[in-house]
Amino acid sequence: GAGVSQSPRYKVAKRGQDVALRCDPISGHVSLFWYQQALGQGPEFLTYFQNEAQLDKSGLPSDRFFAERPEGSVSTLKIQRTQQEDSAVYLCASRRDGETQYFGPGTRLLVL
Amino acid sequence: AQRVTQPEKLLSVFKGAPVELKCNYSYSGSPELFWYVQYSRQRLQLLLRHISRESIKGFTADLNKGETSFHLKKPFAQEEDSAMYYCALSPAGAGSYQLTFGKGTKLSVIP
Numbered sequence: 001g002a003g004v005s006q007s008p009r010y011k012v013a014k015r016g017q018d019v020a021l022r023c024d025p026i027s028g029h030v031s032l033f034w035y036q037q038a039l040g041q042g043p044e045f046l047t048y049f050q051n052e053a054q055l056d057k058s059g060l061p062s063d064r065f066f067a068e069r070p071e072g073s074v075s076t077l078k079i080q081r082t083q084q085e086d087s088a089v090y091l092c093a094s095r096r097d098g099e100t101q102y103f104g105p106g107t108r109l110l111v112l
Numbered sequence: 113a114q115r116v117t118q119p120e121k122l123l124s125v126f127k128g129a130p131v132e133l134k135c136n137y138s139y140s141g142s143p144e145l146f147w148y149v150q151y152s153r154q155r156l157q158l159l160l161r162h163i164s165r166e167s168i169k170g171f172t173a174d175l176n177k178g179e180t181s182f183h184l185k186k187p188f189a190q191e192e193d194s195a196m197y198y199c200a201l202s203p204a205g206a207g208s209y210q211l212t213f214g215k216g217t218k219l220s221v222i223p
Contacts, residue, residue: 040215042215045212
């Protein structure tokens with residue numbers, strides 16, 4: 001079946017621009033996660049949804065980062081007024097309760 | 113706070129040689145440990161988890177709580193094992209969800 005999909009796969013933004021990154025989880029997966037992976041680093045947790053509820057946003061680095069999942073399926077990670085330090089790969093993952101996380105291919109964001 | 117350390121950024125071995133990718137962790141409670149792998153131009157995927165105690169693609173990993181380690185081992189490396197390997201930790205328990213990753217080790221198997 002279809003795995004987790006993310007769009008766009010690549011995004012170049014000018015500093016100060018707003019961006020929106022989309023994640024389509026595996027159908028039926030209740031839990032959805034966002035991670036940020038900087039160059040040469042492992043993925044770092046940003047936020048977690050169970051259905052439409054955002055249960056943990058402790059990893060969001062600043063109030064410029066906002067995530068939503070209004071209908072408990074597709075999720076969007078929005079970054080306002082992008083900065084160069086926001087350049088990274090943004091990974092989305094989904095899972096059924098208690099099972100392993102399945103990762104998407106990631107969106108590579110470059111802020112110039 | 114939990115932390116995962118992978119001391120080697122890059123590990124090169126010859127085909128047929130044994131492989132050991134090191135992972136140490138720091139966590140005050142009872143952890144669940146994982147190894148994830150990312151092959152070239154592919155997405156991150158689970159390789160194995162300690163609670164399943166299974167061997168995947170010839171790889172095994174044993175959780176050593178005394179040494180707080182979860183090293184990944186394979187007796188004979190294959191060229192197709194070349195990839196990035198990430199060790200990850202999650203608090204054990206039904207409601208746990210947050211994965212903490214190490215920085216990763218790039219394994220290069222020389223033909």
